Amino acid sequence: MTAFQTLSLAMFKGFVRDKATLFFTFVFPLLFLVIFGLILRDVGADKTKIALVGDGPIVAALKDSGAFEFESYTDESAAVQKVKDGDLPAALVVRGQQVDVRYAQSDQVKSATVLGIVNGVVDKANLAATGQPPHFTFGAEKVEDASLKPIQYLTPGILSWGIAVSAVFGSALTLVSWRRKQVLRRIQLAPVSATSVLSSRLMVSAGVALVQGAIFVGVASLPLFGLQLSGQWWLAIPLLLLGTVAFFALGMLVGSFAKTEEAASAAANIVVLPMAFLSGTFFPVDQAPAWLQAVSKAFPLRHMNDGMLDVLVRGKGVEALLLPASILVGFTLVVALVASRIFKWEE
Structure with missing residues (x-):
């Protein structure tokens, strides 16, 4: 060798x-x-969990969007208490055509996300209820970014x-x-x-x-x-x-x-x-x-x-x-x- x-x-x-x-x-x-x-x-994979009281087309639309994970309650005070205790960032309360959001003031990032999504779904439902065509159009598509x-x-x-x-x-x-x-x-x-x-x-x-x-x-x-x-x-x-x-x-x-x-x-x-x-x-x-x-x-x-x-x-x-x-x-x-x-x- x-x-x-x-x-x-x-x-x-x-x-x-x-x-x-x-x-x-x-x-x-x-x-x-x-x-x-x-x-x-699992970083970034979890959905935002919020309390839910009530049901209806708004709740159905939010569930279809897949943006939230809901924790259902029959008592509004119990749902709001979870927010006060800091366990959940917000509570969605639906009574007929009235949709209310109770959110935690301290968790501004998640609260803003909840308010924005719920408000968007409610506005879309209101527009559909009028039967009028939308004055503005909105388009969105996924873009492959460089994040890993x-x-x-x-x-x-x-x-x-x-x-x-x-x-x-x-x-x-x-x-x-x-x-x-x-x-x-x-x-x-x-x-x-x-x-x-x-x-x-x-x-x-x-x-x-x-x-x-x-x-x-x-x-x-x-x-x-x-x-x-x-x-x-x-x-x-x-x-x-x-x-x-x-x-x-x-x-x-x-x-x-x-x-x-x-x-x-x-x-x-x-x-x-x-x-x-x-x-x-x-x-x-x-x-x-x-x-x-x-x-x-x-x-x-x-x-x-x-x-x-x-x-x-x-x-x-x-x-x-x-x-x-x-x-x-x-x-x-x-x-x-x-x-x-x-x-x-x-x-």
């Missing part, structure tokens, strides 16, 4: 035999996806973060461990090039990243979460590999100056964890202050997140890869150059 094949096989065996590494590579980031996916699964369900946003971001964690920690800890155990010194004395050592470790990291991506997408696509991939989702694969190379280079930089595994782990955490929060991994940064958005664009993870989001779920084409791919390649070249300058074969 060639040196590249031998080293790759040795590194792969070392990876799969390390239970802690397997946990933090696959299970740990997947836990974030499952927890956030379950918590935010929580799982659509979380999957690309947490996947990118998981790739970054795996690549940085994998390369940094391996480099430090091999230096301390004199493995690098033995490799240096053997007829093995540094290129073979790095490329074999990088190939293992790339393979792990592809497996991570398949597991993440597979879990998120379960009916429990409901991830829907775009038609060109496969464009995420080259971006995933470029991100692996970029963060592998960052791990090499950390491993080049760290003296112990503990120091390498701490330094990697200091780099990766703040980057995850500032790059929109767990929540959008679009509503953050302008200065924070500017800072986030300095991180490669931000651009990897944006690129994965565009091609994985937003349905954008290869043009969406140009900016994130260019930034990841540039970041890799700069960091790899710095790492090569301070790299040491032994302590």
Whole structure:
């Protein structure tokens, strides 16, 4: 076997035999996806529940609209008391042709929604009762917007973060461990090039990243979460590999100056964890202050997140890869150059 094949096989065996590494590579980031996916699964899906007293054509029209979930009462005072107690935002009271709404003053958003919908249905019924044609016409149609369900946003971001964690920690800890155990010194004395050592470790990291991506997408696509991939989702694969190379280079930089595994782990955490929060991994940064958005664009993870989001779920084409791919390649070249300058074969 060639040196590249031998080293790759040795590194792969070392990876799969390390239970802690397997946990933090696959299970740990997947836990974030499952927890956030379950918590935010039904966000925005609930209908507004209001109390209802009485019946008639207005109530029938409101039920047909599907805008509300009704909680029926026979006693008006009991229905109004639910509003006063803060349990419901409004109560609809219908007595023949009289339609009254009792709403909570403190919950202005839901109250305004209830008043607007009920008023619209009543006005429409009054117009129909006159038998006169409408003087103004109103038209409405659905428009596909760019908003995403929580799982659509979380999957690309947490996947990118998981790739970054795996690549940085994998390369940094391996480099430090091999230096301390004199493995690098033995490799240096053997007829093995540094290129073979790095490329074999990088190939293992790339393979792990592809497996991570398949597991993440597979879990998120379960009916429990409901991830829907775009038609060109496969464009995420080259971006995933470029991100692996970029963060592998960052791990090499950390491993080049760290003296112990503990120091390498701490330094990697200091780099990766703040980057995850500032790059929109767990929540959008679009509503953050302008200065924070500017800072986030300095991180490669931000651009990897944006690129994965565009091609994985937003349905954008290869043009969406140009900016994130260019930034990841540039970041890799700069960091790899710095790492090569301070790299040491032994302590």
